[in-house]
Amino acid sequence: MTIALTAYVLVWPVIVAGVLAVISRGFFRELRAAKKEGRPII
DSSP, rough: HHHHHHHHHHHHHHHHHHHHHHHHHHHHHHHHHHHHHOOOOO
């Protein structure tokens, strides 16, 4: 039971880091494209 609970608790930071990486990658891709085209991102 302890191992399962430990794995459950430790898996959440990995999921959050993965989601943050995907969002960040998309944002920076859009930022580079906007700079290249000379338009604001907002």
